[in-house]
Amino acid sequence: MLGKGLRADPDFLKLWVGQAISQIGSNITGVGLPLTAVVVLRASPLQMGFLAGASAAPVLVLGLFAGAWADRLRRRPLLIAADLGRAAVLGTIPLLAVLHRLTIEHLYVVAAASGILTVLFDVSYQAYLPSLIARENILEGNSKLASTESLAEIAGPGFTGILVQLITAPMAMLFDAASFVCSAISLWLIRKPEPRPTRPLEPSIGREISEGLRASWRNPLLRALVGRTATGAFFLGFGSSLYFLFVMRELGLTAALLGIIVSVGGTCGLFGTFMAEWLVHRFGFGATFIGSVLVIGVAMLLVPLAHGSVAVCSAFLIVSQMGDLAWPVYNINDRSLRQAITPDHLLGRVNAAIHLVYHGALPLGALTGGAVAQAIGIRQTLLIGALGFLLSTLWLVFSPARRLRELPHAVDETRV
Structure with a gap:
């Protein structure tokens, strides 16, 4: 495996491709969600502040709990669940927009729920990689994953601008929802068994944190x-x-x-x-x-x-x-x-x-x-x-x- 690197590892390639698609989708949400608030719902500066706070708060409130859960449970099922959850949550935006029932309060809920699931995904994702590849390949694996993140940051905003221009900001969110489904499928297709997590004899979330x-x-x-x-x-x-x-x-x-x-x-x-x-x-x-x-x-x-x-x-x-x-x-x-x-x-x-x-x-x-x-x-x-x-x-x-x-x-x- 070391001779050809991780390009010869089919399970890593599944993770890599899935994350490349998901990262582009995440950049769509990063631009599309505030644009939906500004353009469609005519949000005020104060409401935009609440929206930004709703996205950031889950890291501060639930970050340590997410880390404990990621150590208690197998991480691949957590990643799949987080991806499907984000797809479902973001999919409500275009649905309610079509029904003319979208409100700024709904965007707060979507931002908070998506933020919670993203915290769970990110913490589990970084903990899952060492169980998927050999420890001597960790630097190579992180380099490859980071390259797709950078490509997504370059291509994502421009792609989002085109989508918003063609189909409006709320409908552009459908692409992010679909990207999370693709990521979940790529994780589901991984065949390498994940080691069973070590469970504490007397589980206590406070003690584990x-x-x-x-x-x-x-x-x-x-x-x-x-x-x-x-x-x-x-x-x-x-x-x-x-x-x-x-x-x-x-x-x-x-x-x-x-x-x-x-x-x-x-x-x-x-x-x-x-x-x-x-x-x-x-x-x-x-x-x-x-x-x-x-x-x-x-x-x-x-x-x-x-x-x-x-x-x-x-x-x-x-x-x-x-x-x-x-x-x-x-x-x-x-x-x-x-x-x-x-x-x-x-x-x-x-x-x-x-x-x-x-x-x-x-x-x-x-x-x-x-x-x-x-x-x-x-x-x-x-x-x-x-x-x-x-x-x-x-x-x-x-x-x-x-x-x-x-x-x-x-x-x-x-x-x-």
Whole structure:
């Protein structure tokens, strides 16, 4: 299997194809759901805020529970159920639109229900991969899956725009529902048996969640991942809340020019997925992992440093967007390290802890960044955010990750 890689593994190919279709569908929903609210239901800014909150809240409220369920049960049936559930939930939007009964409250429910199922899918999905392929192929598997995610991010919005133009935003959601059915079928066709999960003698959801959190902090490598994720996401939130405001109001760029600049980042991200595995083989895991965070931080610094004419500012921003080349390198290595070192019976809960930390710190950073910008200015706040993100690298520098040449193996510290 190693000679030809995962392209010769029929079960991985089924997963890969199914996820490629599903990712394109998910991008349709990412654009189509807010467009349905704005164009069809004439939603107010406050209602749009509620809609965004309904999508994000499940990660914070149910993320840790999803991780515990993913460790209690076989993960493939969970993935299939989550896909079919999302297909059913999203399918109600075009149905109610045809019946002229679609309301903004219904979109809140769809966003929340879809968010819950997505949390369950994502946590289970990242825990399922190591049981489907050999651990030495994890880096390759994550690289291939990330490449299709990047392609979907590039193709999805344009495809969605065409669909919305031709058949309206609510009807475009049918394609996402169908994509989840395709993903469920691809998972159902996988024939490799999944190991039976280890069930605790005295099941307790609270104790199991606590065990996952302790494992995430006790292992020095996992602790470094959690710390870097929390710190990095917090300072990344500074830019997420201020970037577009800074670029258009203070630098004077048009929306069209900004769209072109952002598309450069998407294209560079795609190339990054193809380079991740080669970089690890060439420079070693630790150097590649830490180097990717440093490249992202330096690229972020270029945004507040942009000055001068629109052309000069655009050049700064384009070079900054090229830093997106490092994002998939970081994400692939982060996910692969987590999967490689976490014992299988804890992997769902550890994934959930990382999800919770990221999705909790990012909006907190966005709120903090907005308050700081109100006091000292947008450019200065973006500079603080970039420097803070760079400093988050210290979690990895002062951890065993720095010395890694290749992925290590799991050590079950909870059972020693």
